[in-house]
Amino acid sequence: MYLTDLALSDFRSYRQVVLRLSPGITTFVGENGQGKTNIVEAIGYLATLSSHRVASDNALVRQGANAGVIQAKVVHGEHPTTVEVEIFAGRANRARINRGNVRPAELLGHVRTVTFAPEDVELIRGDPGERRRFLDDLMIQMKPRMAGVKAEYEKVTRQRSALLKSLGAQRRRGGTVDAGALDVWDVQLAKLGAQITAARAQIISGLRPHVAGYYQIVSGRSGLAGDARIDYADSATKNMYSPPSAEQIHDPQGGEAAVRTIINHEDDLTDVELTEVQILSALVERRDQEIARGVNLVGPHRDELVLNLGTLPAKGYASHGESWSYTLALRLGAWKLLREDSSGEWADDGEPILILDDVFAELDAKRRERLAEIVLEAQQVFVTAAVGDDLPEELSGDRFLVHEGSVEPMSTKNDE
Known part of the structure; x- marks a missing residue:
């Protein structure tokens, strides 16, 4: 094309x-x-x-x-x-x-298209929103229908957030709080959010080998200390899942189990129905906290693309040159993933x-x-x-x- x-x-x-x-x-x-x-x-x-x-x-x-x-x-x-x-x-x-x-x-x-620009270094240094946007832009190019899903999800989070603030204000005034009013919004958030989380998890699984490979090529580095690794921490289950360290992955004794942990976690997330149940469960568990704070604490808008260099997080530890190499690897990985995509017309x-x-x-x-x-x-x-x-x-x-x-x-x- x-x-x-x-x-x-x-x-x-x-x-x-x-x-x-x-x-x-x-x-x-x-x-x-x-x-x-x-x-x-x-x-x-x-x-x-x-x-x-x-x-x-x-x-x-x-x-x-x-x-x-x-x-x-x-x-x-x-x-x-x-x-x-x-x-x-x-x-x-x-x-x-x-x-x-x-x-x-x-x-x-x-x-x-896949665009690399100087401001893309914020993928490494910036807040999680930058990394979520990277995933979502790629998601929409691979599956254009997801643009509509994402727009609907954002509408639901805005309306649910307004209700949470209202309920929180009622509680602080000592009034009766009908938390059941959140049920309808919970169902919609979970249904739409599960589709976004599943799509992102599929993308990360496909990106991982490309990002690691391109980082080594662009940076000219290899070995444990120079490895770039990406993982996905979702807000519904992240307390149950801790991404393995690079040492675990490469350790001959524990490497196989660590890699299996990553794969199993991503397989679970790509199961839309299972992820929907997990989001709903997390919403119920954190309902009081959400009302108290007046914000949505569960869903793909709270998820994170985890970027590591060896055993350390890239944010805060990557040098200027490493940050540029990592960002290039992410963009080139996206380009490679789209080149190899066989799912769409x-x-x-x-x-x-x-x-x-x-x-x-x-x-x-x-x-x-x-x-x-x-x-x-x-x-x-x-x-x-x-x-x-x-x-x-x-x-x-x-x-x-x-x-x-x-x-x-x-x-x-x-x-x-």
């Missing part, structure tokens, strides 16, 4: 730009603030209907314009498809596929587009070379760089100069 055309109208800094694209590596070169990231942000938006830079769509519409438009032609197999999204500030967006009006959610799955020739936004300037020479070797395998890669010299020589291909709202070809792979 790859893009052949991209057009932006009133998107971010662009009044209008039209680009002809090709498979392979395409690089956008320009000084900071010239708009090169805006281009790859638009491509990523088509994949997830969200920006990797801002939480609200309002910032995506050019100042003074009514709406921003992203249009692209994507080739999947031998069948090109035109997709378009019209982004409005403060109201619902509109979408089209092959010029026919559709719900925006129907765009999901037509374009698949886009499995055949559905390889995701790889986007590397201002990555190479932050890497030393050896890491640049190792990353370049990996991305050469991709069908289509978009790279942004402030200076072309930051890029390894292997990354030859089409280049565009981005300057003051214009995007002009610098060279093409066919140039002599």
Whole structure:
């Protein structure tokens, strides 16, 4: 899968730009603030209907314009498809596929991307919400219907949270508290939450070997101290499950049992019905605590993607270079997982587009070379760089100069 055309109208800094694209590596070169990231942000938006830079769509519409438009032609197999999204500030967006009006959610799955950007280091250093978003973006690309499940789940948690606050206030005033009013919301939270938890657990199981492998390649390290390992701690059962340490996993005596513990835990979580029961049970157990605090304490919104380096948590212990290598490994692992996905209609020739936004300037020479070797395998890669010299020589291909709202070809792979 790859893009052949991209057009932006009133998107971010662009009044209008039209680009002809090709498979392979395409690089956008320009000084900071010239708009090169805006281009790859638009491509990523088509994949997830969200920006990797801002939480609200309002910032995506050019100042003074009514709406921003992203249009692209994507080739999947031998069948090109035109997709378009019209982004409005403060109201619902509109979408089209092959010029026919559709719900925006129907765009999901037509374009698949994996984006690495400097702010992704927050996957290692930031709060659990960053890591949950990483999993959920990947989940929605693999199973577009989960966008609706996630939206419904978020609605339920908001309404349940409001009820918890109300019940807590009644209790503090000495009034009678009808906790049974939570039962309906508990059932809905458990039903929707179990689907999200199961999907995330499946993703982590598939990601684990790719992340470990790519971390060793990018960092150039191997062995126990250099191992990157990911696990899932869910809020319903985490008190019953403690992820094994790297020492346990690699210990000849205890390694087999430790690995079996991980696999069994993930197998349990991928069983939607079992997970639903576990969430319901945890909700009952923690009901008084939830009412007292006025917050939802159980569900996938409280779960955690656990990142370790050897026996230590990556957060707080990983160096700057290790954090970058780990983040790259997570993104490359996601790219590999999507490449190998055989569960959906886009499995055949559905390889995701790889986007590397201002990555190479932050890497030393050896890491640049190792990353370049990996991305050469991709069908289509978009790279942004402030200076072309930051890029390894292997990354030859089409280049565009981005300057003051214009995007002009610098060279093409066919140039002599």
